[in-house]
Amino acid sequence: LAKTTQPISMDSYEGQEVNITCSHNNIATNDYITWYQQFPSQGPRFIIQGYKTKVTNEVASLFIPADRKSSTLSLPRVSLSDTAVYYCLVGDIRVGGATNKLIFGTGTLLAVQP
């Protein structure tokens, strides 16, 4: 399983764009990159997933360079309610894939201030 490295914490202010970068130098060909959000005493919530280039949904964008050794989660115009821990996970989560399970790293605690 590809190990991921993220900043332990980040600070931001309301209305700013936040970019959280994750390093995964040993990512394998069949690995996908998935980001989850977790609030205290709650289960993780899926944010976004991608394989390469750029993926965008209603809450975030995910940028993946050509070498796929890193990825950046971009949260546009954060609010106080975006204060949470954000996890980057890498693995072959295709049906029947080699990983078939999610291994969580340390995550990034994003603190949004007014």
Add this chain to the structure above:
Amino acid sequence: GAVVSQHPSWVICKSGTSVKIECRSLDFQATTMFWYRQFPKQSLMLMATSNEGSKATYEQGVEKDKFLINHASLTLSTLTVTSAHPEDSSFYICSARQAGSYEQYFGPGTRLTVT
């Protein structure tokens, strides 16, 4: 859609007793369920993977005789912490995945406190 529930949401038990935590997929059939444990200010640690109708696969270092996992139906998996001790106090989270899908849906978690 894709809701996973856990029961109870919190439980307090005495040392030496056993406690069962249920994980249910409410609107889909979960062929695979996962159990995680999370200590304060730490990340989620995968404990085991269970497939409906078969024995669970435990991660290294997780005692299968202490953490009994049963996945008897496509909508229910249970985790029983046997002979609980204070060090078993933690936040237990389950997740579920349906056949043919790669996405995991997480439950809200169960806070276990052993006194």
